[in-house]
Amino acid sequence: MKYYLGLDVGGTNFAAGIIDENYRVIEKISVPAGAGRSIEEITEDMANVSLEVVKKAGVDISDFTSWGIGMPSFVNPRTNLLVHANCFGWKNVPIYSYLERHIPLPIYIENDANCAALGETLAGGAKGYENVLMLTLGTGLGGGIILNKKIYAGADMMGAELGHTKLVYNGAACTCGQYGCAEAYCSATALIRQAKEALERDPESLMVRLCDGDISKLEAKTVFDAMKQGDDTARQVIEQYIDYLSCAISSFVVIFRPEIIILGGGVANAGEILRRPLQERLLVNTYAGSEIGVPDIKIAECGNDAGLIGAAMLEKYGMNRNQK
Structure with a gap:
């Protein structure tokens, strides 16, 4: 061995x-x-x-x-x-x-x-596939591309910074110093920011009670938990987040045409409540999605x-x- x-x-x-x-x-x-x-x-x-x-x-x-x-x-x-x-x-x-x-x-x-x-390609959710796109939805937005079962990183070997592709021109500030990066809209950090912005409009949201009135403790899980319990503001935040994420993924799909998409990181722990609507939205937002189809989205299996x-x-x- x-x-x-x-x-x-x-x-x-x-x-x-x-x-x-x-x-x-x-x-x-x-x-x-x-x-x-x-x-x-x-x-x-x-x-x-x-x-x-x-x-x-x-x-x-x-x-x-x-x-x-x-x-x-x-x-x-x-x-x-x-x-x-x-x-x-x-x-x-x-x-x-x-x-x-x-x-x-x-x-x-x-x-x-x-x-x-x-x-994930060797041992997890993408096992058996050779062309894989993976996104990690955590503090930042990590991205990895596997082509023909090899890591793809471009001509200078420093590519696949998918989180720092532009999603919104001159948009929200990103930790990298640029503006409008996908990370600034699709990471767990971004989801928390979006939820806090929504709470300025609706301070009575269940999200406030779920973090014991201290919104500094608000996490991505808090937003999903509130949505599951019927909170309309949380639902709107999640729907907007899924719109952003599906648009980012649609760009990656039309460039790399992966066989499968894997989602990891803390936000992906939401499971089907995230995956299912994201899959539906990806079909709508991807060029020729209805004619060509889009890859299946799966939740990562190997964890840490x-x-x-x-x-x-x-x-x-x-x-x-x-x-x-």
């Missing part, structure tokens, strides 16, 4: 895991990321948690042929610099030189959303393990561009 070593890096936690050749997670450890510290400290912890999971699995680091890492950024293949990891405040950092000090393996680094898309599985398998299914 061959094993693969992966690390899924987030702003909150690092998850290291051992994946077998059937894409099963056989061992996993998660530790706090500790954002705000120096790059030396953070990269050392990235290595330490990976070495710890190797030890816990009862294998040796020499049993692995690579170390795959999913990060909320891209590596520029011309400079080998990690471009922009917002959660750590890193811009153009020589990430390999820090990591190589700790683990003597070839290192593959890929955007975390791309890793999640690969993980998707990015870990994808990272571990980068040597096999990535673009082989980040090996040092």
Whole structure:
């Protein structure tokens, strides 16, 4: 049995895991990321948690042929610099030189959303498909594209930032510094903002009571829960959100023509109350949708393990561009 070593890096936690050749997670450890510290400290912890999971699995680091890492950024293949990891405040950092000090393996680094898309393709909701579009509806809007069972990232290997395609000209401010990005309308953060704006018009909405009168505690789940209980303002917010999301996805569909669309992230936990109307709206909003059809939308199945599985398998299914 061959094993693969992966690390899924987030702003909150690092998850290291051992994946077998059937894409099963056989061992996993998660530790706090500790954002705000120096790059030396953070990269050392990235290595330490990976070495710890190797030890816990009862294998040796020499049993692995690579170390795959999913990060909320891209590596520029011309400079080998990690471009922009917002959660750590890193811009153009020589990430390999820090990591190589700790683990003597070839290192593959890929955007975390791309890793999640690969993980779902290999072991989750997109298993059996070769052309997949995945969106993660979380704090931001992550996007991953799999074409012919390989991660697609464009000519400079830094593409598929689907969340930062434009949805509304000169629209809402996005965390990236631009305006009108899909992320500013389709992320969980955007849904919460839209709900709070609606509460300015209807302060008696059930959403207020569901967060105990403190709208700073309002979450995406709060909006869906209120809608399920018949709150009309929450229903209007969700319908508007689905309109935005379906329009964004329709653009991706006509460009990439995926076989299936996978939704992950916190908002996707709403399940059918989100998926079913989104599927219906996608058919209406997509060019030639009635004539050609649109891909099925499915909820991700691997949960937090998707990015870990994808990272571990980068040597096999990535673009082989980040090996040092």
